Amino acid sequence: MHVAWVFSTGLPRNRTALTRPFHHEPFASKERFSVARQWARSRWPLRYGYASRGRAQTLACCQLDDKQIVTEYFNTVGFDRWRRIYSETEQVNRVQLDIRLGHAETVSKVLGMLDAAAIDWGQHTVCDAGCGVGSLAIPIAQRTPARLLAFDISAAMTEEARERAQRLLTPEQLARCEFRTADLESIQGADPVDTVCCIDVMIHYPAEQVEAMLSHLSKLARQRLVISFAPRTFYYVLLKRIGDFFPGPSKATRAYLHSEEKIRDILQRNGWRVQSEAFTATRFYFSKVLEAVR
Numbered sequence: 506m507h508v509a510w511v512f513s514t515g516l517p518r519n520r521t522a523l524t525r526p527f528h529h530e531p532f533a534s535k536e537r538f539s540v541a542r543q544w545a546r547s548r549w550p551l552r553y554g555y556a557s558r559g560r561a562q563t564l565a566c567c568q569l570d571d572k573q574i575v576t577e578y579f580n581t582v583g584f585d586r587w588r589r590i591y592s593e594t595e596q597v598n599r600v601q602l603d604i605r606l607g608h609a610e611t612v613s614k615v616l617g618m619l620d621a622a623a624i625d626w627g628q629h630t631v632c633d634a635g636c637g638v639g640s641l642a643i644p645i646a647q648r649t650p651a652r653l654l655a656f657d658i659s660a661a662m663t664e665e666a667r668e669r670a671q672r673l674l675t676p677e678q679l680a681r682c683e684f685r686t687a688d689l690e691s692i693q694g695a696d697p698v699d700t701v702c703c704i705d706v707m708i709h710y711p712a713e714q715v716e717a718m719l720s721h722l723s724k725l726a727r728q729r730l731v732i733s734f735a736p737r738t739f740y741y742v743l744l745k746r747i748g749d750f751f752p753g754p755s756k757a758t759r760a761y762l763h764s765e766e767k768i769r770d771i772l773q774r775n776g777w778r779v780q781s782e783a784f785t786a787t788r789f790y791f792s793k794v795l796e797a798v799r
Contacts (some may be wrong), residue, residue: 532797546548560595574709576658576778588665591638602791607790608705612641614783618796619645621781622729626650630698634689635706639666645702646670646678656685656692689721701726705792707734708760715763716771723775730777733794765793772797 590601590608597605619775631643636655643666645651657663667684673683685692701722707715722730769779777797785792 510700511632572663587662589640591628591640602638603787603789607785607787608640610787611704611733611783611785611792611794612644614785614794615641615733615796616644618731618781618783619648619700624648624700629700630654631658632695632698632701634692634703634725636666636684637662637705639669641702641704642666642682642684643670646674646682649678650681652698653682654685654695654698655682656687658680658686658688660686666738668677689718692721692725695725697725697727699727700729700731702731704731704733704794707732707763712763712767715768719771720775723777728799730772730797731794732768732797733792734763734765734768735760735791736765736793768795 586601589597590605628648630652631645631649631650631654633645633653633655636642636657636662639655642653642655655663657666663684663686670682685751703722707718710718719730719732722732731743738770772779772795776799778799779795780798781796783794785794
C-alpha cells in the first residue's frame with residue numbers, strides 16, 4: 506500500500522490544507538506560522554493523522570486496531586481518493602497533484618536502485634508488499650521478472666492494481682504476476698523471493714509494530730529489501746504538537762513517524778546492510794527510502 510509519506514488529500518471545503526510547510530524552514534513570519542497552523546488543523550499527522558483530539562481519544566478508547574483502520578479506509582473513501590492521485594486524471598487539486606509527482610519521484614528512485622543492481626530479471630523473483638494500485642509493481646513487472654507477487658491489505662486496491670496490470674502489461678508479463686489481498690501476517694506462507702519492496706506502508710503502523718513488520722519482510726526476502734518511511738524529526742514532531750492545539754476535522758487514518766536510527770538498527774539485527782538511500786521532498790510529500798542487502 507502506498508503509504509507515501511504523503512499528506513492529506515481530503516481537503517476541507519473552502520480551506521487550503523497545507524500539509525508540509527515550506528522546506529523545513531522555521532516560522533520566520535506570522536504568515537508562515539499561519540500556514541503551518543492551517544496545515545496542522547486540516548490534518549495532522551501527515552497524510553492520515555488525527556487533527557481532532559476528541560476523535561483521537563474516542564478511537565483510543567475503542568482500541569481500534571491500526572490494521573482494521575487502514576483496511577476500512579482503503580476499501581472506502583481512501584480508495585477513490587488515492588486511485589485518482591495515482592492516475593493521470595486531471596480531477597485533482599494542487600495538493601494531490603504535488604503528491605502524485607512526489608510519489609512518482611520515489612517510485613523512480615526505487616526503480617533506479619533496482620536497475621543499478623544489474624539484476625538478471627529473468628531469474629529474479631520480487632514481492633511488492635503493500636502494492637496499492639500498482640504504481641511500483643507494474644513498472645517492475647514490465648522488466649519481466651521470473652515472478653512478481655504483489656499484495657495489499659485492501660481488496661479494492663488489489664483489484665485496481667490487477668486491472669491496471671491487465672491494461673499495461675503484455676500477456677507474458679502478466680502471466681508472471683500474482684495479485685493478492687493479504688496482510689503481512691497471512692502472506693508469510695508465501696515462498697521467499699529475491700527482492701521485497703515495501704513502499705509507503707510503515708506510516709500506517711506505530712513504532713512498536715514496525716520491528717515485527719520488518720522481521721516478517723526479512724523472512725520473505727532473500728537478497729534485497731527496499732523500504733520507505735516518514736522519518737521522525739524534531740520539525741515534524743513540532744508540527745504534530747501544533748496540530749494538537751488547533752483541532753479540526755479529520756477524514757483519514759493514523760500516521761506515524763519513525764526514527765531512522767531505529768529503522769537502521771532493526772535492519773541490521775535482521776541481517777541487512779544498507780547499501781543505498783534516497784530522499785524525496787516536494788511541497789506536500791516526503792519519503793525516506795533505504796535499500797538493504799544481505
